[in-house]
Amino acid sequence: MNKIYTRTKTIQEDKVSGFCPGCMHSTVMKLIGEALEELNVVDKASCVLGIGCCGLQMDYMAYDNTTAPHGRACAVATGIKRTNPDSLVFTYQGDGDFASIGLAESMSAANRGENITVIFINNGIYGMTGGQLAPTTLIGMKASTAPKGRIAEEHGYPMHMCEILNQLTAPYYLERTSCNNPANVAKTKNAIKKAFQNQLDGKGFSMVEIVTGCPTNWGMDPLKSLEFIEEKMLPEFPLGVIRDRSKEA
Amino acid sequence: MARVFMKGTEAIAEAAVRAGCRFFAGYPITPQNEVPEYMSRRLPEVGGVFVQGESEVASVNMVYGAASAGTRAMTSSSSPGISLKSEGISYCAAARIPMVYANFARGGPGVGSIQPAQMDYLQATKASGNGGFRMPVLAPATVQEAVDLTVLAFDWADRDRTPVLLLADGVIGTMMEPVQLPEAKTDEEVAAIKESKKSWACIGHPLDYAHRAWIQPGNWSTLVMQQVNEEAAAMYKSWQKEAKVEEYKTEDAEIILTAYGICGRIAKSAVNLLRAEGIKAGLVRPITVFPFPYAAYDRIDYSKVKAILDVEMSIPALFVEDVDAAVKGRAPIETCLCSGGNIMSREAVIKAAKKVVEG
Numbered sequence: 138m139n140k141i142y143t144r145t146k147t148i149q150e151d152k153v154s155g156f157c158p159g160c161m162h163s164t165v166m167k168l169i170g171e172a173l174e175e176l177n178v179v180d181k182a183s184c185v186l187g188i189g190c191c192g193l194q195m196d197y198m199a200y201d202n203t204t205a206p207h208g209r210a211c212a213v214a215t216g217i218k219r220t221n222p223d224s225l226v227f228t229y230q231g232d233g234d235f236a237s238i239g240l241a242e243s244m245s246a247a248n249r250g251e252n253i254t255v256i257f258i259n260n261g262i263y264g265m266t267g268g269q270l271a272p273t274t275l276i277g278m279k280a281s282t283a284p285k286g287r288i289a290e291e292h293g294y295p296m297h298m299c300e301i302l303n304q305l306t307a308p309y310y311l312e313r314t315s316c317n318n319p320a321n322v323a324k325t326k327n328a329i330k331k332a333f334q335n336q337l338d339g340k341g342f343s344m345v346e347i348v349t350g351c352p353t354n355w356g357m358d359p360l361k362s363l364e365f366i367e368e369k370m371l372p373e374f375p376l377g378v379i380r381d382r383s384k385e386a
Numbered sequence: 387m388a389r390v391f392m393k394g395t396e397a398i399a400e401a402a403v404r405a406g407c408r409f410f411a412g413y414p415i416t417p418q419n420e421v422p423e424y425m426s427r428r429l430p431e432v433g434g435v436f437v438q439g440e441s442e443v444a445s446v447n448m449v450y451g452a453a454s455a456g457t458r459a460m461t462s463s464s465s466p467g468i469s470l471k472s473e474g475i476s477y478c479a480a481a482r483i484p485m486v487y488a489n490f491a492r493g494g495p496g497v498g499s500i501q502p503a504q505m506d507y508l509q510a511t512k513a514s515g516n517g518g519f520r521m522p523v524l525a526p527a528t529v530q531e532a533v534d535l536t537v538l539a540f541d542w543a544d545r546d547r548t549p550v551l552l553l554a555d556g557v558i559g560t561m562m563e564p565v566q567l568p569e570a571k572t573d574e575e576v577a578a579i580k581e582s583k584k585s586w587a588c589i590g591h592p593l594d595y596a597h598r599a600w601i602q603p604g605n606w607s608t609l610v611m612q613q614v615n616e617e618a619a620a621m622y623k624s625w626q627k628e629a630k631v632e633e634y635k636t637e638d639a640e641i642i643l644t645a646y647g648i649c650g651r652i653a654k655s656a657v658n659l660l661r662a663e664g665i666k667a668g669l670v671r672p673i674t675v676f677p678f679p680y681a682a683y684d685r686i687d688y689s690k691v692k693a694i695l696d697v698e699m700s701i702p703a704l705f706v707e708d709v710d711a712a713v714k715g716r717a718p719i720e721t722c723l724c725s726g727g728n729i730m731s732r733e734a735v736i737k738a739a740k741k742v743v744e745g
């Protein structure tokens with residue numbers, strides 16, 4: 138019999154994921170591992186984890202990793218990549234990490250066109266700390282620090298990081314994907330591979346923003362959270378390639 | 387190696403490059419702008435990297451990244467910027483990442499004054515970030531000593547995988563003096579240092595669960611964390627025997643001046659002038675303010691000493707807390723202080739010393 142699917146070796150076999158059931162952090166982690174294996178660059182991988190639920194994977198990922206202070210992953214990645222151009226350096230950050238506390242580090246690394254890859258997990262909430270308001274929380278969506286839901290007059294509007302970074306000249310590739318159905322999972326993997334390949338080719342800053350769910354803090358079961366992504370998140374955060382310099386003349 | 391005439395900031399930067407520093411990230415702040423400026427010219431000449439960070443927070447985290455990946459790396463700032471670096475320093479201490487940073491201290495608190503001061507003493511020696519870590523803190527009194535301590539800082543950082551702080555001030559940074567620079571490490575030596583860190587550097591390793599590099603500024607397990615804390619505490623304790631100090635004319639002294647950094651130097655010249663006037667003065671000048679050289683204060687002959695005079699450019703006095711812990715009540719401690727960016731005058735020190743001796 139031909140083997141057509143095997144578990145990625147980039148996840149340690151004897152360890153159990155710390156993610157909640159139905160959390161897409163684990164899906165994305167698997168996709169990253171598969172992308173690294175298919176590009177044959179696991180031995181070059183240097184992952185900079187943000188602070189948030191992404192940190193739950195540090196125990197069981199099998200490749201090199203470090204943890205940055207909350208929000209500083211792009212600065213840490215800058216230091217690693219500039220001194221080790223042959224390593225494949227990528228950050229893995231949540232929305233609180235990348236778009237709130239780390240906004241300066243994120244924008245500045247993108248503006249410098251650092252040759253790194255950002256995997257940005259937009260779940261519209263602070264997962265790790267228990268569901269507080271995130272820069273990406275939807276209008277009307279409840280959070281533990283916004284009990285009446287996000288109110289534009291008080292909290293402002295959800296931030297669209299791909300579109301914001303698209304105002305800068307340097308970034309090479311910006312794509313927003315989701316993992317809410319098999320087709321989107323496949324697209325996410327392709328986007329991650331492309332973002333890694335860009336770095337290997339020395340093209341500069343690439344980011345994949347992945348719209349995901351947080352069943353636990355959204356107060357929904359995993360299936361309901363998939364519906365919420367489709368019906369509420371994706372209209373606010375439309376999927377697609379926002380910038381691809383390789384397509385420009 | 388020939389002697390050259392150099393400004394403190396640039397001499398420290400050059401010493402760092404010669405010690406094998408190949409990454410520097412920093413953010414402008416007076417009075418240390420010559421360090422990033424010098425590094426931006428100099429590092430590319432030796433295949434190193436300079437980045438002007440978007441803030442001190444970003445700069446120290448770039449250093450955390452470069453050092454986590456095995457490169458000798460450094461940042462520098464002055465007081466308000468040093469506060470912002472505390473986050474990254476704490477992470478380096480937690481994850482046992484060797485790095486060096488320099489504080490060209492100025493008056494505080496707040497934005498304070500851009501002139502020299504010694505008001506960051508407690509921050510430097512007791513709590514440079516959250517979490518109860520300690521690190522070697524080296525306090526030069528001359529440009530030459532700053533150069534020598536910069537080299538020591540990189541070696542100490544690598545040996546024990548710890549951050550090391552060079553606690554200078556605006557005087558040391560802006561003063562020009564003749565210095566003997568260290569021999570520059572060759573490209574091969576710099577590469578060998580990096581190679582020696584390869585097993586733990588976060589740069590990518592062959593897939594093998596036991597041998598991935600895992601830089602851990604924390605851990606989900608409380609048991610692991612306590613073990614990490616215990617190992618670090620044992621290391622901090624072991625540093626005590628490496629405390630460095632200058633003891634000058636202390637044997638027969640009736641008054642002991644004690645000061646660190648630039649005040650140590652001013653106090654030393656006051657000792658000479660006091661002696662010329664027949665007053666038996668001596669000096670204890672800690673060169674490492676952490677580990678603190680307690681033993682030097684035990685060597686004082688307290689039967690001859692009328693008082694200890696603490697000289698520092700800080701109001702309130704801060705260094706005096708360590709002096710007090712070292713003197714242990716064996717002599718009264720008086721202070722001679724200034725702050726706000728005013729530089730300690732030798733005359734003020736002499737006047738204060740005479741007051742103590744002559745009553």
Ligand SMILES: Cc1ncc(C[n+]2csc(CCOP(=O)(O)OP(=O)(O)O)c2C)c(N)n1
Binds near residue numbers: 189207234260264266
């Ligand atoms: C300096 C600092 N501030 C606050 C925290 C607490 N904290 C940990 S994770 C987190 C939010 C994470 O949210 P996000 O980045 O969206 O990641 P998620 O857990 O949702 O994946 C916060 C505020 C911290 N660890 N450090």
Ligand code: SF4
Binds near residue numbers: 155162265350351354
């Ligand atoms: S809290 Fe939310 S983001 Fe975190 S692991 Fe659980 S479901 Fe995933």
Ligand SMILES: [Mg+2]
Binds near residue numbers: 231258260262263
């Ligand atoms: Mg989040």
